[in-house]
Amino acid sequence: MKIAFTTKGTEWDSMMDPRFGRTEFFLIYDEENDELKPHDNRSSSNDAHGAGPKTAQVLFGLDPKVLITGNGPGGNAASVLKKARIDIYVGAGDMTVKEAWEAYKEGKLKKF
């Protein structure tokens, strides 16, 4: 299973980005081969409008089953993620990626 994180960097020790639509990076963790791959989303800062649905579309292309983030997506992005059947867990905005992953595994994150 692939899990996506909204992050400010590209390592396990990087901080999570609490934002969804304008997150700086996605980190995609593939459980099967224990691989962590970054996706640069910093171009979203150029979007005056509609960053949420646009980023949700990008995430759809990265094909994760689970998204771990901070504040949670806005309404438009959430409707895209729902159609994409991605489960969303929130409340990890102040953690490192590693901490967020552990909190998720221990069932400490809230389902959106």
Added chain:
Amino acid sequence: MKIAIASGKGGTGKTTLSVNLSAYLAEDEEIVLSDLDVEEPNSGLFINARMVHEEEKYKMVPEWKEDQCTLCGICQEVCNFHAVIQLGEMIMVFPELCHGCYACSELCPTDALPMIPKKMGMLKHLQNDKLSFIESRLDVGEEQAVPLIKQSQDYIDEHFTDDILRIYDSPPGTSCPVIEATKDADFVILVTEPTPFGLHDLKIAVETMKELKKPFGVVVNRHGIGNDGVLRYCEDKDIPVLAKIPNDRKIAELYSEGKLIYNEVPEVKQELDKIIAYLRTLKQGGVQ
């Protein structure tokens, strides 16, 4: 002649000036006052008038016809606002993000995105003797103020002759709604307060008006508080200061009761007279 009353900073007194200037002018001549701050119109709180007409306002947004779509993706490529998104074999439309530009609809090779009307707000037309008041109000949840501002101005153009003075109470800031509310104006009055905040946002508003090539002047509201930064800036930049409305507790009290102030506070009437005199010179100077 069209006069837009705008500001960089919010809460400087656009509405106070708009309603008092309009009501004062309407003692002698026909005036159209329009509240173009459609996201939070409040001029109406100060206007006692009877309803003449009310209508629902619509904007045009695309609707996806799945059976006609070939999933070519042109629609989402041409949308600058990500209001149309392709998700696998599905096209999602976000009407609140749509600016109604028709690009996706017109460029769709199979007509799979016809434009349909979506209600965005209400327009009200009220009348009190010589004062006509047009207020538009965006529905809760709607994000796009510009189409409603445009339609409000179109309504005024259709229902009033050009010789009647129009006063547009504009939204705050310097983003798209302000551009739409001021771009057809013959003259823009920028209301500011004499504080560092007021000056900071006034400078941005001045830059915006210069970019739009609009003639403009400044009205200082709550004159007496803050510092002389705004006045020095206007002097440096050769910007006419049309009036200085004093900072007076009585004005705040009347405002909080939803009352007009120019008949209660003589200094306000004097300052309005200065603005009116300036506007008359402009009109004689050839501004239509």
